[in-house]
Amino acid sequence: MTYRNAPSVKKYHPSLQRNDPAGVASNSEWIRRGPGNWCSFRRLIRTNNDCEGWHRRFNCRAARENLPFYVLVELLEKEARLVNLGLQLVAEHSLTTTNKKSSKDRQETLTQLWTKYEEKNISTKDFFTASLDEKTMSLKPRHIDFDSTWSTLLETVRGVITYVYALCVAVDPLVDQLYQETKTFLEKYVQELHNKVIAAGEDHLLSSYHRYSEEYGKGAGYLNQLYRYLNTAFIKKKKHSEADINYGRFQLDSVDQMMEIGELALDIWKRLMVEPLQNVMLKLILRDIQSDREDMTVNQNVLHGVINSFVDVEQYRKKNQLLLYEEVFEIPFLRETGDYYRKEASQLKDECTCSEYMEKVIQKLDNENFRSRKFLHPSSYAKVTHECQQRMVADHLQFIHEFLKSDCKELMHTERRKDLGNMYTLLKPIQRGLGFLIQQVEDHIRQMGLEAVKNLKGENIPAQFVESMLNVHKRYTELIHIVFQGDQQFIGALDKACAVAINYRSTVKVPCKSPELLAKYCDNLLKKSSKGVAEAELDDMLSSCITVFKYLDDKDVYQRFYAKMLAKRLIYGQSASMDAEEAMINRLKQACGYEFTNKLHRMFTDVNISTDLSCKFSEFLKRDSINLGINFSIMVLQAGAWPIGQSNLPTFAIPQELERSVRMFELFYSQNFSGRKLTWMHTFCSAELKVNHLKRPYFVTMGTFHMTIILLFNSSDSHTFREILDHTQLPDSELSKQLQCLIDTKIIVTEGDVTESSTFRLNMEYTNKRTKFKITAAMAKETAQDIDQAHSAVDKDRKMYIEAAIVRTMKARKVLKHNLLIQEVISQARSRFTPSISMIKKCTEALIDKQYLERTPQTTDEYSYVA
Amino acid sequence: MADDMEVEAEREGCGYQKNDKMFTLKKWNLVAMWSWDVECDTCAICRVQVMDACLRCQAENKQDDCVVVWGECNHSFHNCCMTLWVKQNNRCPLCQQDWVVQRIGK
Numbered sequence: 001m002t003y004r005n006a007p008s009v010k011k012y013h014p015s016l017q018r019n020d021p022a023g024v025a026s027n028s029e030w031i032r033r034g035p036g037n038w039c040s041f042r043r044l045i046r047t048n049n050d051c052e053g054w055h056r057r058f059n060c061r062a063a064r065e066n067l068p069f070y071v072l073v074e075l076l077e078k079e080a081r082l083v084n085l086g087l088q089l090v091a092e093h094s095l096t097t098t099n100k101k102s103s104k105d106r107q108e109t110l111t112q113l114w115t116k117y118e119e120k121n122i123s124t125k126d127f128f129t130a131s132l133d134e135k136t137m138s139l140k141p142r143h144i145d146f147d148s149t150w151s152t153l154l155e156t157v158r159g160v161i162t163y164v165y166a167l168c169v170a171v172d173p174l175v176d177q178l179y180q181e182t183k184t185f186l187e188k189y190v191q192e193l194h195n196k197v198i199a200a201g202e203d204h205l206l207s208s209y210h211r212y213s214e215e216y217g218k219g220a221g222y223l224n225q226l227y228r229y230l231n232t233a234f235i236k237k238k239k240h241s242e243a244d245i246n247y248g249r250f251q252l253d254s255v256d257q258m259m260e261i262g263e264l265a266l267d268i269w270k271r272l273m274v275e276p277l278q279n280v281m282l283k284l285i286l287r288d289i290q291s292d293r294e295d296m297t298v299n300q301n302v303l304h305g306v307i308n309s310f311v312d313v314e315q316y317r318k319k320n321q322l323l324l325y326e327e328v329f330e331i332p333f334l335r336e337t338g339d340y341y342r343k344e345a346s347q348l349k350d351e352c353t354c355s356e357y358m359e360k361v362i363q364k365l366d367n368e369n370f371r372s373r374k375f376l377h378p379s380s381y382a383k384v385t386h387e388c389q390q391r392m393v394a395d396h397l398q399f400i401h402e403f404l405k406s407d408c409k410e411l412m413h414t415e416r417r418k419d420l421g422n423m424y425t426l427l428k429p430i431q432r433g434l435g436f437l438i439q440q441v442e443d444h445i446r447q448m449g450l451e452a453v454k455n456l457k458g459e460n461i462p463a464q465f466v467e468s469m470l471n472v473h474k475r476y477t478e479l480i481h482i483v484f485q486g487d488q489q490f491i492g493a494l495d496k497a498c499a500v501a502i503n504y505r506s507t508v509k510v511p512c513k514s515p516e517l518l519a520k521y522c523d524n525l526l527k528k529s530s531k532g533v534a535e536a537e538l539d540d541m542l543s544s545c546i547t548v549f550k551y552l553d554d555k556d557v558y559q560r561f562y563a564k565m566l567a568k569r570l571i572y573g574q575s576a577s578m579d580a581e582e583a584m585i586n587r588l589k590q591a592c593g594y595e596f597t598n599k600l601h602r603m604f605t606d607v608n609i610s611t612d613l614s615c616k617f618s619e620f621l622k623r624d625s626i627n628l629g630i631n632f633s634i635m636v637l638q639a640g641a642w643p644i645g646q647s648n649l650p651t652f653a654i655p656q657e658l659e660r661s662v663r664m665f666e667l668f669y670s671q672n673f674s675g676r677k678l679t680w681m682h683t684f685c686s687a688e689l690k691v692n693h694l695k696r697p698y699f700v701t702m703g704t705f706h707m708t709i710i711l712l713f714n715s716s717d718s719h720t721f722r723e724i725l726d727h728t729q730l731p732d733s734e735l736s737k738q739l740q741c742l743i744d745t746k747i748i749v750t751e752g753d754v755t756e757s758s759t760f761r762l763n764m765e766y767t768n769k770r771t772k773f774k775i776t777a778a779m780a781k782e783t784a785q786d787i788d789q790a791h792s793a794v795d796k797d798r799k800m801y802i803e804a805a806i807v808r809t810m811k812a813r814k815v816l817k818h819n820l821l822i823q824e825v826i827s828q829a830r831s832r833f834t835p836s837i838s839m840i841k842k843c844t845e846a847l848i849d850k851q852y853l854e855r856t857p858q859t860t861d862e863y864s865y866v867a
Numbered sequence: 868m869a870d871d872m873e874v875e876a877e878r879e880g881c882g883y884q885k886n887d888k889m890f891t892l893k894k895w896n897l898v899a900m901w902s903w904d905v906e907c908d909t910c911a912i913c914r915v916q917v918m919d920a921c922l923r924c925q926a927e928n929k930q931d932d933c934v935v936v937w938g939e940c941n942h943s944f945h946n947c948c949m950t951l952w953v954k955q956n957n958r959c960p961l962c963q964q965d966w967v968v969q970r971i972g973k
Contacts, residue, residue: 571898594928602930632895639902640918646900658895665897675935675943675972677904684898693889707892714888762889 094300094374178230179258182223186265190216190272197277206284209277210302213309216269224262231260263316270313270324278328281306285329286336292371293340304375311377322379330380334387337368341391349396354403358422361392386429393426394433400426401436408440421483434489442493445476449501453514462520469548473498495551502551511791515554518545519561522584527569528576538580546587553834555592556797560790562588563600563643570607571635571684592831602641610635620668628661636669636678643793644681652682653729655708694766700747702775705730705738710747718761721754732756745775802835802843807852810865818861903935903972905943911960912948921945935972940964946971 062075117127193212200208224231259267274281285306288298310325317323322330344364348357368388372381393400400423410416427433452468473494480490505512522545525538533541552558569575585604589597614633621628639646654662666678685704689711690697702710708728712719725735736754743750747766750758805828810816816824822840829835844863847853856862903917913921920933924947936946942961944952952960959966 573896598930630892630895632897634897634899637898637900638918639900640916642900644900646902658892661895662897669901673901673973674970675904675937676901678899678901681898681900686896687892688894690891690893691889692891699893704895707895710890711892714890 088370092370092374175230179264182227182261183264183268186268187272190268194273194276197273202280202284205277206281206288206306207299207302209273209281210305210309213269213273214305216265217309217312220262220265220269223265224260227261231262260316266313266316274310274313274324274328282329282332286333289333289371289375290340292375293367300374307375308377322377325377325379330377330383333380334383337384338387338391341368341388342395345392345396349399354400355416355419355422358400358419358426362422362425364392365389389426389429394430397430397433404437404440408444417479417483420479424484424487428487434487438489438493441476441480441490442497445472445494445497446500448472448476449497450504453501453504462517462524465514465517466521466545466548469498469502470544472501473547499551499553502548503553511557512554514548515552515558516561516787516790518548518552519558519565521545522562523565523569526576526580526584527574533576535577535580538577539583542580542584543587545584546591549588550591554794555596556801556832557791557794559588559596559600559832560643560794560797563603564786564790566600566603567642567644570603572686596832599641602638606637606641607635610637616672617665617668621664626664628664630658630661632661634665637681639679644684646679649679649681649683650731650734651729652705652708653727654680655711655727657711693762693764696771698768698770699772700775701773703738705734706742706775709738709742713748713762718759720759721756724760741775747775798829798833798835798839799843799846801829801832802840803847805829806840806843806847807865810853810863813865815856815862815864818863821863903943905935905937906941907943910945910948911942912944912952915945917943917945921948923947937969937971938964939967939969941969 058075058079061079062072067075113122113127116122117124193216197205197209197212285303288303292298292303307325307329310328311322314321314324341364345361348360352360365385365388369381369385372384376384404423423437424434427437449469449472452472453465456464456468458464476494476497477491480486480494484490502514503512504514522542525533525541525545549555549558566581569581575581582604585597585600588600613636617634637644662680669676669678682704686701687704687707688699688701689707690699705728709724712724712727721735721739724739725732728735730738739748739750739754739758739760742748743754743760746763748760749763750760752758802825805825806821809821809824809828821844822837825840826835844853848855848863851866853863854866856864905917908916908918910917910921913923915921917935919925920930924930924933924945934946935943936949937943938959940959940962942959944960949966953966957966958964
């Protein structure tokens with residue numbers, strides 16, 4: 001029914017259902033869906049064997065059932081890689097479906113029936129019967145006269161089984177005779193074939209050779225099996241064992257050795273067919289390949305068969321199976337290929353620009369690669385590709401380099417990714433081919449980076465610096481990943497270039513500004529600010545800081561600045577988010593190790609401990625029902641962990657009304673801890689005052705010194721310099737600075753400059769737009785000095801570090817040459833800073849003076865450790 | 868709680884009366900630095916600053932537990948350094964007096 005056309009089946013559909021009371025056929029799902037879905041009238045495709053075949057192959061590859069997921073993914077991934085090859089093969093018509101002859105015949109009969117039916121030459125009933133017969137016929141066994149067939153078959157079987165055996169076991173000489181006879185027969189046969197091949201003429205020579213060689217090869221295989229008894233019982237014994245051959249005790253001399261019959265047959269083929277024809281065949285093969293290159297059609301099957309027959313002929317050999325193939329075909333073929341592409345290349349070079357040239361060469365390489373897969377033995381693929389690369393790329397390296405040299409800037413600027421990518425693809429396989437390209441890329445990135453660093457101008461330099469560096473880094477990382485396939489050599493070049501740009505300094509004497517800029521950038525991010533940055537975004541920005549940080553040479557300078565700024569943020573409660581602070585410290589730890597962030601961690605924990613401590617203190621006060629009359633919070637920092645010096649603290653007297661609170665805390669602290677002393681860091685303290693005497697109240701935040709001065713005015717509207725000095729106990733210079741600051745804010749006023757004889761009055765007319773504001777301490781303004789101080793502190797730390805490294809090294813080695821010592825110290829310090837050699841020398845001198853080391857007597861450049 | 872304290876303070880008059888004073892202190896943030904109350908900054912046994920943990924504790928990441936010990940002679944060392952020292956020799960490494968612990972830092 002499926003062979004009828006759909007409309008006519010539809011007509012019968014209802015009656016079909018009536019006539020099928022059991023409803024077996026008509027109720028089954030596929031019938032009910034209507035004939036449009038299953039009718040195959042005039043359609044050829046009636047099989048899904050192609051899919052099934054793929055499925056079966058795939059199952060075989062999996063080799064087991066119930067695959068774990070990851071194994072399956074890997075398998076699918078491998079399969080996916082083959083898809084493109086498959087597509088190409090199909091497009092080239094080199095992968096086709098095959099039909100069995102029987103099904104082809106059946107299809108033909110059906111087509112004829114269809115035509116007849118459509119022309120109404122046969123009735124529907126006849127059509128059905130005929131097509132049904134046709135469908136089932138092939139499955140029925142034919143009637144065969146058993147007796148006559150069997151007798152023919154028996155003859156052969158008996159002949160083979162009995163006679164070979166009989167001849168072999170009869171008397172010894174018969175084996176030789178059988179062997180000789182077979183040999184003579186084969187020789188004669190091959191000779192005949194040879195003549196036939198020659199007779200076919202040059203045009204058909206290859207195809208007839210191919211046909212005969214296939215037949216002969218198969219025949220030889222069967223013959224070998226028929227003679228198996230002979231092979232195993234007699235010939236193998238006479239042959240040298242594999243071990244003998246491998247150890248080379250015998251010269252391989254096939255002439256006087258008996259060979260297994262299969263080997264013999266192929267040997268005869270080689271001698272009488274291949275060798276006489278090899279020159280003419282080579283010529284023809286090369287001609288055909290040449291025409292394939294020129295896009296003319298050639299018989300791929302024949303060519304592939306002929307070429308591979310050179311390998312198949314040698315299949316019985318134990319060593320050097322490919323020797324014949326190489327000598328007869330591969331070597332001349334490679335030579336010819338080389339010549340061809342040498343010519344092609346020089347022609348192309350004259351005709352096109354370099355970028356066109358590269359594109360064409362890549363295409364040619366691809367084509368030639370594909371051609372190898374079509375015609376050659378797998379052992380040749382790589383050789384052919386190599387030959388082509390040599391002729392088209394390596395020989396013309398100069399050409400590509402010149403192009404690169406003249407156009408590199410433009411290439412990178414406009415990111416002509418295609419050209420760069422082509423260049424990479426071509427140069428990669430060539431030995432040392434990429435060096436020049438890498439160098440150019442590195443130069444370019446460095447130049448871009450340096451330009452960005454030198455052009456920092458105007459406002460917000462830290463952000464400009466970090467963002468432009470990140471831009472450069474991101475842009476070229478992406479370029480390298482896309483164009484150069486993330487090649488490690490290019491990543492290395494990027495790293496080198498970025499390191500140079502980031503550690504740029506205008507002159508040798510000026511310290512590099514980058515660590516400071518980066519630290520400031522981090523500070524700005526982590527500080528509370530008006531523009532609210534989302535948590536996730538902040539996190540990303542801080543992570544990218546680490547990218548820049550990793551390139552810094554002077555990581556210790558960065559640490560110093562970072563610690564200073566972190567201290568300010570923590571003490572003044574300016575951090576936007578404590579989580580972000582902690583995350584950043586952890587990132588630095590990851591990049592640089594525990595020791596590097598040790599102090600930062602301690603600062604961070606001090607703040608948390610202090611919060612606890614404040615709580616405990618207020619509990620303590622409550623328990624003893626003490627009322628201090630002020631609301632205050634206390635931060636107790638661990639000396640040594642914070643970048644705050646304890647020396648040079650100005651003398652200062654706490655106002656009497658506040659002194660009790662401070663004493664109470666000291667009492668509380670000494671009860672909780674023992675052996676500790678507290679030093680009050682008044683320069684870091686701050687106070688919030690409410691101002692009542694003006695038209696409206698103001699809330700002012702200020703430093704402790706300012707607070708003390710201001711509180712004095714509670715008792716009187718004006719004070720002389722001396723009075724204030726007596727009360728506060730501040731040094732003269734410090735006091736004038738603080739007073740000047742207050743006068744600048746106009747809260748208090750005086751006549752003329754601040755001198756020791758000045759008198760200060762409250763400004764009763766004071767107004768301010770804001771009700772809450774802050775008086776910044778004079779301290780915060782001394783930035784330039786701070787920076788110098790930071791650098792000298794870093795230098796001191798470095799000296800310590802280097803001395804420690806020297807002592808460590810010398811203690812382990814006892815005696816060491818000067819140069820080796822310097823190398824060792826540099827490598828130890830690299831993760832934090834790059835020490836200058838003169839500094840190492842100075843430290844060594846200092847250690848000699850301190851008698852940790854001495855110069856080894858009678859040498860000029862060696863030190864030894866003094867225990 | 869802080870506000871309560873303030874209100875009380877104003878009522879009791881031990882601080883400042885409302886509107887009486889021109890300036891009232893609302894909040895004071897104090898910063899102090901603590902260090903061991905020692906005569907010499909460096910531990911004579913391990914040559915590391917007493918404010919930093921001794922090398923052994925640094926290596927084992929036990930900085931917080933590394934405290935200072937004072938002898939009757941008023942010399943001070945890292946407690947862990949001294950515990951090892953007295954196993955060899957029960958005298959103060961600096962003054963050779965018999966070692967008697969005066970107090971241990973906390």
